Amino acid sequence: MGLQAHAYDVTLVSARTAGEIRDGHVLSTQAMFGPAQTIEREAGLNLWDAQVPAVRAMRATLIDPPGTASVAITGRLRHPQRSVDQRVKLSGWLELFEQRGGRVEYRSVDRAGLGGLARRHELTIVAAGRAELSGIFPRDPARSPFDRPQRTLACLYLRGVASPPDPAETHVRIPMVPGVGEVLLQPALTTSGPCTILLWEAVPGGPFDCWQDRPSPHDNLERSLALLREFAPWEHDLCEKAEPTDANATLYGAVDPVVRRPVARLDDGVSVLGMGDTVVVNDPVTGQGANSAARCADVYRRAILARGERPFDDSWMHETFEEFWAYARHATAFTTAMLGPLPPHMARVLGTAAVREEVADRFAEVYADPSGARWFLDPAEADAYLEAIGARP
Numbered sequence: 001m002g003l004q005a006h007a008y009d010v011t012l013v014s015a016r017t018a019g020e021i022r023d024g025h026v027l028s029t030q031a032m033f034g035p036a037q038t039i040e041r042e043a044g045l046n047l048w049d050a051q052v053p054a055v056r057a058m059r060a061t062l063i064d065p066p067g068t069a070s071v072a073i074t075g076r077l078r079h080p081q082r083s084v085d086q087r088v089k090l091s092g093w094l095e096l097f098e099q100r101g102g103r104v105e106y107r108s109v110d111r112a113g114l115g116g117l118a119r120r121h122e123l124t125i126v127a128a129g130r131a132e133l134s135g136i137f138p139r140d141p142a143r144s145p146f147d148r149p150q151r152t153l154a155c156l157y158l159r160g161v162a163s164p165p166d167p168a169e170t171h172v173r174i175p176m177v178p179g180v181g182e183v184l185l186q187p188a189l190t191t192s193g194p195c196t197i198l199l200w201e202a203v204p205g206g207p208f209d210c211w212q213d214r215p216s217p218h219d220n221l222e223r224s225l226a227l228l229r230e231f232a233p234w235e236h237d238l239c240e241k242a243e244p245t246d247a248n249a250t251l252y253g254a255v256d257p258v259v260r261r262p263v264a265r266l267d268d269g270v271s272v273l274g275m276g277d278t279v280v281v282n283d284p285v286t287g288q289g290a291n292s293a294a295r296c297a298d299v300y301r302r303a304i305l306a307r308g309e310r311p312f313d314d315s316w317m318h319e320t321f322e323e324f325w326a327y328a329r330h331a332t333a334f335t336t337a338m339l340g341p342l343p344p345h346m347a348r349v350l351g352t353a354a355v356r357e358e359v360a361d362r363f364a365e366v367y368a369d370p371s372g373a374r375w376f377l378d379p380a381e382a383d384a385y386l387e388a389i390g391a392r393p
């Protein structure tokens with residue numbers, strides 16, 4: 001839509017229609033932080049700001065032993081985080097693109113079809129998410145942090161989750177159980193109005209990893225309540241009277257964190273450029289994917305405009321991706337750190353964040369913009385920071 005606004009002749013190819021997306025299964029928890037929302041707002045795409053809950057803080061609770069909150073960190077966000085169900089958002093944007101005169105071809109593209117498209121267009125970008133088509137871009141082993149998923153995932157959209165009595169501000173709540181996984185409770189807007197999304201991030205083989213049978217929304221709720229009763233009983237009490245938002249309110253699977261080479265050369269020599277999850281995938285535990293995809297779209301849009309009449313050749317594609325990677329590598333580094341056992345310097349920072357508000361607030365901002373996270377990720381910088389604020393143990 002950014003290119004459409006500049007009178008570029010854009011063809012979108014989408015495997016699913018707006019109606020199919022809206023009526024389909026949930027896709028994500030899709031929390032967007034301030035900087036990514038700014039990109040969307042500047043493009044006139046923030047169509048749901050009046051209805052979507054504004055999430056002003058993040059509360060991470062360390063649970064050890066099960067059922068006991070040993071440490072809680074509440075970081076206030078400088079700009080509210082918002083989650084609009086991608087079923088609402090992507091279908092709304094597709095319709096808007098068409099209303100503005102955009103051309104959409106509704107079909108699934110394979111490698112051969114992509115070649116046909118690429119021959120007919122000056123530039124072809126593949127934004128197929130983690131779908132099979134992403135396989136045309138080879139994995140980049142030097143940049144890929146893992147060779148397999150680090151969590152199995154189960155997601156459930158709920159209405160009727162009660163608000164915690166304290167504090168009054170809307171929070172995303174993240175109970176974390178070392179070695180077992182995390183559960184995120186994310187206020188959001190879905191097809192039927194406000195909701196709370198429950199996302200289980202399960203360490204494979206542990207007690208949260210119990211979703212292989214892909215239960216129905218009601219069975220998921222029953223199992224979720226049993227897990228919450230054992231591990232985070234205060235969240236169980238808030239969810240006890242909730243019900244699934246709709247028949248498609250669940251999502252199961254696992255995300256394979258991978259970075260791919262951004263340019264794929266097709267059989268007849270034409271090249272295509274990968275975008276968003278097609279080339280950089282992170283586990284959703286830190287909520288970076290959709291935020292990074294928005295950044296990627298913004299970087300590519302600006303690079304296309306700046307290119308003018310010159311050709312979109314392979315070296316332009318590589319340079320354009322590198323500009324995105326200069327940001328995305330931080331999202332990958334932050335997510336990688338949060339998936340493993342916390343190294344001592346990060347544990348020291350989070351221990352301080354539990355008792356010092358300014359540290360908790362600074363930690364919350366890492367989610368919004370991980371490119372400034374060296375003070376947390378780097379051992380020497382973390383200790384220097386703690387020393388500077390008089391918190392060195």
Ligand SMILES: Cc1cc2nc3c(=O)[nH]c(=O)nc-3n(C[C@H](O)[C@H](O)[C@H](O)COP(=O)(O)OP(=O)(O)OC[C@H]3O[C@@H](n4cnc5c(N)ncnc54)[C@H](O)[C@@H]3O)c2cc1C
Binds near residue numbers: 028090107108278
């Ligand atoms: C459980 C879960 C929770 C998440 N939570 C968050 C979060 O809180 N915050 C965050 O920032 N990110 C989150 N993410 C990640 C986020 O959802 C993705 O990073 C983001 O949607 C990627 O956007 P994209 O446009 O690259 O791909 P997608 O959103 O996957 O879109 C790809 C599109 O391409 C279409 N398509 C696929 N193949 C073809 C084909 N062959 N032909 C034509 N069309 C095709 C698909 O139908 C789809 O519409 C989460 C992910 C998961 C799984």
